[in-house]
Amino acid sequence: MNPHVFPIPTDLASKAHVDARGYEEMYRRSIDDPEGFWREQAQILDWSRPFTQVKNTRYSPEDVTIEWFADGRLNASYNCLDRHAAQKGSEPAILWAGDTPGDQRRVTWSDLRQEVSRLANTLTKLGVKKGDFVSVYLPVIPEAIAAMLACARIGAVHSVVFSGFSAEALAGRIKDCRSRVLITADEGLRAGKYVPLKKNADAALESLPFVEHVLVVRRTSRDVPMNPERDLWYDGALAQAPADCPPVEVGAEDPLFVLYTSGSTGKPKGMLHTTGGYLVHAAASFRAMFDYHPGDIHFCTADVGWVTAHTYLIYGPLANGATVVLFEGVPTWPDASRWWQIIEAYRVNIFYTAPTAIRSLMREGEAPVRKHDLSSLRVLGSVGEPINPEAWLWYHEVVGGGRCPITDTYWQTETGAVLLCPLPGAMALKPGSAAKPFFGVRPALLNSDGSAVEGEGAGNLCFADSWPGQARTILGDRERFLKTYFSTFPGYYFTGDGARRDADGYYWITGRLDDVINVSGHRLGTVEIEAALASHSSVAEAAVVGFPHEIKGQGIFAFVTLKEGITESDELRRELLQLVRTRIGPIAMPDRIEWAPQLPKNRSGKILRRILTRIAAGDFESHGDTSTVADLSVVEDIVRRFQKQN
Ligand code: PRX
Numbered sequence: 198m199n200p201h202v203f204p205i206p207t208d209l210a211s212k213a214h215v216d217a218r219g220y221e222e223m224y225r226r227s228i229d230d231p232e233g234f235w236r237e238q239a240q241i242l243d244w245s246r247p248f249t250q251v252k253n254t255r256y257s258p259e260d261v262t263i264e265w266f267a268d269g270r271l272n273a274s275y276n277c278l279d280r281h282a283a284q285k286g287s288e289p290a291i292l293w294a295g296d297t298p299g300d301q302r303r304v305t306w307s308d309l310r311q312e313v314s315r316l317a318n319t320l321t322k323l324g325v326k327k328g329d330f331v332s333v334y335l336p337v338i339p340e341a342i343a344a345m346l347a348c349a350r351i352g353a354v355h356s357v358v359f360s361g362f363s364a365e366a367l368a369g370r371i372k373d374c375r376s377r378v379l380i381t382a383d384e385g386l387r388a389g390k391y392v393p394l395k396k397n398a399d400a401a402l403e404s405l406p407f408v409e410h411v412l413v414v415r416r417t418s419r420d421v422p423m424n425p426e427r428d429l430w431y432d433g434a435l436a437q438a439p440a441d442c443p444p445v446e447v448g449a450e451d452p453l454f455v456l457y458t459s460g461s462t463g464k465p466k467g468m469l470h471t472t473g474g475y476l477v478h479a480a481a482s483f484r485a486m487f488d489y490h491p492g493d494i495h496f497c498t499a500d501v502g503w504v505t506a507h508t509y510l511i512y513g514p515l516a517n518g519a520t521v522v523l524f525e526g527v528p529t530w531p532d533a534s535r536w537w538q539i540i541e542a543y544r545v546n547i548f549y550t551a552p553t554a555i556r557s558l559m560r561e562g563e564a565p566v567r568k569h570d571l572s573s574l575r576v577l578g579s580v581g582e583p584i585n586p587e588a589w590l591w592y593h594e595v596v597g598g599g600r601c602p603i604t605d606t607y608w609q610t611e612t613g614a615v616l617l618c619p620l621p622g623a624m625a626l627k628p629g630s631a632a633k634p635f636f637g638v639r640p641a642l643l644n645s646d647g648s649a650v651e652g653e654g655a656g657n658l659c660f661a662d663s664w665p666g667q668a669r670t671i672l673g674d675r676e677r678f679l680k681t682y683f684s685t686f687p688g689y690y691f692t693g694d695g696a697r698r699d700a701d702g703y704y705w706i707t708g709r710l711d712d713v714i715n716v717s718g719h720r721l722g723t724v725e726i727e728a729a730l731a732s733h734s735s736v737a738e739a740a741v742v743g744f745p746h747e748i749k750g751q752g753i754f755a756f757v758t759l760k761e762g763i764t765e766s767d768e769l770r771r772e773l774l775q776l777v778r779t780r781i782g783p784i785a786m787p788d789r790i791e792w793a794p795q796l797p798k799n800r801s802g803k804i805l806r807r808i809l810t811r812i813a814a815g816d817f818e819s820h821g822d823t824s825t826v827a828d829l830s831v832v833e834d835i836v837r838r839f840q841k842q843n
Pocket residue numbers: 458504505579580581582583584605606607608609610611631692693694706708709715718719720
């Protein structure tokens with residue numbers, strides 16, 4: 198037996214929704230008869246009006262159409278709440294663990310239904326109607342879930358903004374979708390530190406007079422300024438709202454949410470997701486990829502501001518009636534056993550996290566894990582970036598006790614839900630591989646000339662047909678949507694990632710091929726960071742690239758050219774870091790800033806980031822193809838400076 202392949206656990210497979218034969222049969226059927234396959238899968242939801250059409254999708258260069266279940270009608274909050282509240286109202290929907298150990302809340306299905314209804318009624322009273330956008334800037338607290346479901350209940354479209362983003366980043370995202378209502382909190386609490394959410398929101402709204410109402414959740418209950426004309430306390434408003442709010446029926450193709458993500462150029466893209474297809478894909482894939490069974494407790498560590506939480510902490514699990522653990526804090530505070538403590542306390546069965554966290558916890562050794570009884574765990578998941586085999590093996594052995602399969606799930610904000618992953622009862626595992634396509638998903642590896650790589654080989658990771666959870670457009674910019682995803686390889690959706698397929702048909706993601714870097718599983722556009730750096734009055738220009746980082750996967754390396762007469766200094770470095778923090782947020786702060794007298798460019802003046810990427814990785818010898826470099830001495834100059842320092 199190949200020591201690098203982990204066989205399917207037989208006891209798990211015997212009880213799994215999908216076993217090895219089942220996968221092969223279902224996958225074939227999903228490709229041969231996608232209509233029939235997805236019609237069946239869609240029965241996981243309750244439709245207030247059943248659909249007659251399943252799929253209307255085309256990726257042809259003249260016509261990109263993405264529609265699923267188009268004439269069906271439903272309500273997402275009904276599917277995620279009411280139907281479960283009716284059956285098990287007093288059981289927990291959310292088990293919340295606060296930042297401070299011991300601070301916890303148990304929210305039952307009935308409680309959540311009531312809170313969502315009161316909030317939905319409050320939003321309606323504030324003038325929010327079907328199709329309106331509502332921005333949400335909240336910590337990881339039950340109110341964040343309530344806010345999303347309350348929007349869904351009345352057909353409004355939520356836009357959750359990660360609470361680690363700065364005021365400026367928040368402002369850009371509110372402006373783009375023009376929401377007139379913002380839901381935020383007085384403050385957040387992370388690793389014992391207060392995060393000034395209301396203060397950031399106030400700063401963001403200074404330039405956005407169209408925002409009429411701000412609902413403020415009391416999280417820390419410390420003093421924050423309230424503007425009586427605009428701001429309302431969440432608890433006060435909800436106390437006055439009726440506890441019943443009938444869900445508004447919406448069309449399957451009506452929008453459910455927008456979520457911003459970084460691209461390789463320009464401002465963040467608002468990926469627009471619709472209701473029916475997204476919820477079918479989220480619910481069906483959650484059930485299959487984690488082999489969810491009723492009664493399972495599911496713990497996804499993602500922040501509500503990312504797509505991982507939208508799909509596999511909130512919509513997918515709740516549509517299945519799963520109890521979710523919601524954790525506000527960080528895994529290493531007050532000590533490195535925090536997650537393991539939570540898993541033990543709540544008897545968690547399914548645990549889903551990112552490789553970067555595993556790598557940082559590995560550094561703390563096995564003791565914090567071994568202190569806790571993790572025998573309840575059955576399935577583990579990984580998401581957001583390639584997982585290196587060392588981290589995979591530690592996760593498998595130390596956390597999963599050698600018995601829990603790890604599902605390495607490949608997908609994107611744009612894809613809405615998973616595209617590649619092993620199903621725990623159906624596939625042997627290879628550490629670092631996202632295994633095989635999910636049902637209905639047709640991967641293709643293409644050479645740069647557009648020809649397909651057959652069998653074993655590597656190429657641009659593309660998909661030949663649509664899947665239900667796919668984003669329908671970039672809010673307000675269909676041209677950019679078509680150009681970004683459908684123009685490089687006509688007839689295909691292009692992910693921006695590279696991948697390799699091995700002899701067994703397993704896929705291995707090799708990373709981004711564009712100017713996007715993946716830092717701790719967070720996706721950042723290098724261009725955005727460059728723009729922030731270049732806005733400093735002393736900076737002539739800046740180039741940002743990723744470099745291998747032991748914990749974060751990729752770190753951020755900034756090459757900065759100063760204006761004539763400006764002296765290089767540590768003080769200036771600090772100012773630049775602060776500037777990135779203010780313009781985007783702490784996650785985008787460079788790990789290294791180095792001064793470069795000039796940046797390598799091609800003859801038309803485009804910065805050659807691939808050369809800088811090699812230098813940042815410590816490779817001073819091979820610059821790759823330098824035939825396009827306008828002035829090679831610029832490269833030699835940077836290398837000389839580096840060799841002196843390193
Ligand atoms: O490069 C891929 C990487 O993360 C990108 C998508 O980032 P985002 O939209 O923020 O969504 C992250 C959570 C779904 C992809 O283009 N990525 C995501 N999952 C994996 C991955 N790389 C390797 N393996 C994965 N499992």
